[in-house]
Amino acid sequence: MDSREKILEVARDIFQKKGKSGTRMQEIADAAGVNKALLHYYFKNKDGLFKEVFVDLIRKMLLPLKQQMFQKNLPLEDRIQNFVDGYINSLKENPLLLTFILGELSMNNMPFVPPPEIGEGIIQLGVELKEDEEFKHIDPFQLATTIIGSCVFPFIARPMLIGLGLEKSTTFEEFLEERKKILPQIILSGIKIK
Amino acid sequence: MDSREKILEVARDIFQKKGKSGTRMQEIADAAGVNKALLHYYFKNKDGLFKEVFVDLIRKMLLPLKQQMFQKNLPLEDRIQNFVDGYINSLKENPLLLTFILGELSMNNMPFVPPPEIGEGIIQLGVELKEDEEFKHIDPFQLATTIIGSCVFPFIARPMLIGLGLEKSTTFEEFLEERKKILPQIILSGIKIK
DNA sequence: GTCTATAATGGGATAGAC
DNA sequence: GTCTATCCCATTATAGAC
Numbered sequence: 001m002d003s004r005e006k007i008l009e010v011a012r013d014i015f016q017k018k019g020k021s022g023t024r025m026q027e028i029a030d031a032a033g034v035n036k037a038l039l040h041y042y043f044k045n046k047d048g049l050f051k052e053v054f055v056d057l058i059r060k061m062l063l064p065l066k067q068q069m070f071q072k073n074l075p076l077e078d079r080i081q082n083f084v085d086g087y088i089n090s091l092k093e094n095p096l097l098l099t100f101i102l103g104e105l106s107m108n109n110m111p112f113v114p115p116p117e118i119g120e121g122i123i124q125l126g127v128e129l130k131e132d133e134e135f136k137h138i139d140p141f142q143l144a145t146t147i148i149g150s151c152v153f154p155f156i157a158r159p160m161l162i163g164l165g166l167e168k169s170t171t172f173e174e175f176l177e178e179r180k181k182i183l184p185q186i187i188l189s190g191i192k193i194k
Numbered sequence: 195m196d197s198r199e200k201i202l203e204v205a206r207d208i209f210q211k212k213g214k215s216g217t218r219m220q221e222i223a224d225a226a227g228v229n230k231a232l233l234h235y236y237f238k239n240k241d242g243l244f245k246e247v248f249v250d251l252i253r254k255m256l257l258p259l260k261q262q263m264f265q266k267n268l269p270l271e272d273r274i275q276n277f278v279d280g281y282i283n284s285l286k287e288n289p290l291l292l293t294f295i296l297g298e299l300s301m302n303n304m305p306f307v308p309p310p311e312i313g314e315g316i317i318q319l320g321v322e323l324k325e326d327e328e329f330k331h332i333d334p335f336q337l338a339t340t341i342i343g344s345c346v347f348p349f350i351a352r353p354m355l356i357g358l359g360l361e362k363s364t365t366f367e368e369f370l371e372e373r374k375k376i377l378p379q380i381i382l383s384g385i386k387i388k
Numbered sequence: 389g390t391c392t393a394t395a396a397t398g399g400g401a402t403a404g405a406c
Numbered sequence: 407g408t409c410t411a412t413c414c415c416a417t418t419a420t421a422g423a424c
Binding site: 017019020022096099100105112122145149152158159160163165166168169183187188190 | 211212213214215216290293295296297299300301303306307308312313316317332333335336339340342343344346347348350351352353354355357358359360362363369372373376377379380381382383384385386
């Protein structure tokens with residue numbers, strides 16, 4: 001693998017673990033097995049490297065949202081089930097991703113410009129809810145926040161949940177598997193008319 | 195107000211905004227209207243100051259959890275309604291609190307040792323669900339994660355939600371007010387037997 | 389308790405050889 | 407492209423006067 005790619009790869013990891021200001025250029029260089037000067041050669045400065053990593057990680061985070069939230073031609077039930085399944089799986093592979101992104105968005109105010117399809121998809125969800133006799137007329141942003149938040153929260157709050165005793169009766173892994181089953185049920189019963 | 199208290203007060207603000215490693219001792223000193231050396235006099239070093247602020251903020255975050263989740267003698271419906279109401283109100287007053295705490299817990303691994311009542315309260319919630327014919331037998335940690343996550347997520351993910359278009363049709367404030375009404379409905383329909 | 393002044397180090401950045 | 411060496415400012419930390 002070429003050096004540039006290698007640097008980006010380890011930078012992604014370290015930035016996620018320690019945040020932008022907690023990360024040292026030296027540490028990235030060491031982990032990548034190159035000299036610090038090379039980071040500046042490729043990315044000009046810390047900010048340049050960080051930005052490249054950040055937009056990359058934003059894309060990575062949005063991908064499953066795009067893919068799994070709005071597969072047309074499927075009934076809402078299946079789409080919610082698929083979404084919860086797919087999103088939790090994807091978060092399992094990148095457990096630090098959301099905490100990192102949301103933290104950085106809040107601290108520095110980094111730009112966040114998602115592709116418009118996602119926002120539009122949420123609006124569209126509202127239209128569907130209105131048209132379907134089976135469901136309550138819920139503001140789609142409320143629904144989306146509930147679904148996404150319920151999937152994401154275990155990852156963001158993992159240390160807190162463990163402190164509260166989550167792992168006394170199960171493992172985190174089992175908790176997530178159970179969650180994939182139970183969450184769609186709760187949500188669906190929650191938004192159906194009866 | 196004495197200097198020590200003043201320092202802690204501004205440190206709470208600044209640490210929440212910029213995170214531990216993003217915060218400069220100088221900035222805290224300036225904001226408190228004292229000299230930098232005084233911070234070291236009272237708190238020994240940055241870590242000492244941070245720790246004191248952090249445990250303080252942890253307590254602040256847990257307080258509404260303790261107060262509002264487990265008021266005995268009330269039917270579950272009312273307790274959930276009260277909890278959502280009270281917790282969202284409390285988060286409105288400290289919108290950065292959760293992002294900060296969860297971020298720092300994940301980056302540094304800060305100790306997180308909540309008072310045992312909260313964990314026990316969650317277990318107890320499970321017992322109640324089992325005893326009550328009206329509700330499904332749901333793992334209480336799944337339920338708690340869903341409720342807490344749904345309240346908290348809008349605050350943690352605010353920049354993201356705004357990027358997705360949340361504020362195109364309402365203000366964040368209105369969104370929260372609506373949320374207080376709608377969330378208990380979704381949750382309750384979600385866990386009731388029919 | 390609070391300040392000024394300064395030490396000590398950390399860490400981002402660059403020049404220049406190879 | 408990649409390295410060594412070095413610069414230099416930012417930031418933490420301390421000594422010592424008041």
